[in-house]
Amino acid sequence: MEVIDILKRYSSIVDEELDRVLATVEPDKLQESSEHLIRAGGKKLRPALVMLSCEAVGGKREDAVKTAAAVELIHTFSLIHDDIMDKDEMRRGKPSVHMIWGEPMAILAGDTLFSKAFEAVLETGTDHVPSENVISALKTVVGSCIDICEGQAFDMCFEGNFDVSEEAYMKMIYKKTAALIAAATKSGALIGAGSPEQVEALAEYGKLIGLAFQIQDDYLDVVSEEEDLGKPVGSDIVEGKMTLMVVKALANASSEDKEEIISILKTNSDTNVERAIELFEKYGSIKYTYDVAHDNVERAKQLLDIVEDSSAKEALMLLADFVLERTH
Known part of the structure; x- marks a missing residue:
């Protein structure tokens, strides 16, 4: 079982649901802008985690498809709004939504995806899933949206602040990145009617691989080859970003070296x-x-x-390893 094959299989399932969810959006410009990043690709890691977590606790994959789509809609909404805030012109090798349709339409596209996510979860109606589990899954997804906004705000507040503690940095990346991955695994386990202990364990699994995913990004930025990264090595340094690497170096450096690191980060030069x-x-x-x-x-x-041992559990183990094994 290969990670890419797992992601492709689950991606094709969730893509059908995403097409259905967005088919009714109008006018055409709003529909096209809403679908743009989804059609541009992406690993679809988060929706795969929803369905696999559901299966791992003994649930049916098809019961979790709507929640899986919801998690991907929220992820995509956050990317559209991030690109507007960061003035990023490219995403997934294509022009950002705001570069094609303008900022006002891009904001509306993000808002549409955000709203459709909640609609998708609420449409989970099967004989296998108790309504209270659907409500708990919805609460989980809603909570992650609040975390994403808070994480982005923390990240913005860190700009130009070179006195960020490791604890504060970890809190920021949890909210900005790991919270939605934790919501994916937790909501999947809820839809699959896992025991409270299983739900909690899968939520923590999602949190830990989500933190590792972001920290590995920090690591790859300085140890990878440019062709693997798809961007210049050290671009986080050029942008003056606070990463775990920077936080740890600043905490341990002599006053002279600390001043030099801060000076380099402030220069915004390669x-x-x-x-x-x-x-x-x-x-x-x-x-x-x-x-x-x-x-x-x-x-x-x-x-x-x-x-219990299953193909879903094996896939979750492989996806955890994939977080460290990827090159970009």
Whole structure:
């Protein structure tokens, strides 16, 4: 069983549901702008996690499809609005939504996806899924939306602030990235009628691989080859981003080296990327970043002991490893 094959299989299932959910959107410009990023591709990791978590606790995959679509709609909504805020012109190798349809229509497209997500969860109506489980899944999805907004706000507040603690950084990436992945696994387990212990374990599994996913991004930014990354190595350094690597280096550096790191981050130039990486190496922050991501993935896999052996459980184990094995 290969990760890419797993993601393709579940992607095709959720794509059909996404087409159905968005088929009624009008006028045409709003429908086209809403569908743009979904049609541009993406791994569809989050909806796969919803369906696999449902299956892992003994539920039926088809019962979780609407919630899986909802999670992907929320992820896509957040990307459209992020691109507007960050003024990013490209996403998934194509022009961003606001670059084609303008900011007002892009905002509406994001709002449409956001609203359709809740509609999709509420349409879960089968003999297998008790209504209270659907309501709990909806609460989980709603909670992750609040977290995403708070995480984005924290991230914006960190700009130009070089006194961010590791605890504050981890809280930000949990809210911005890991919360929706945790919501994916938790809502899937709820729809699958898992026991309270199974639901909690799968929620924590999602949180841990979500944190590892973002931390691995920080790590790949300085250790990958440009052709694998699809962007220049050290672009986080050029943009002056606070990453776990930066936070750890600043916490351990001598006052002189700390000043140099901050100076490089403030420059927004690629001329000192190599020097920054040297300083990260000096204070062990590159290895530390990898070790934290690795530890989170190992802990996540151990949590899966709570469910019986199955192809879904095996897929969840492989997806946890994939977080570390990917090159971009």
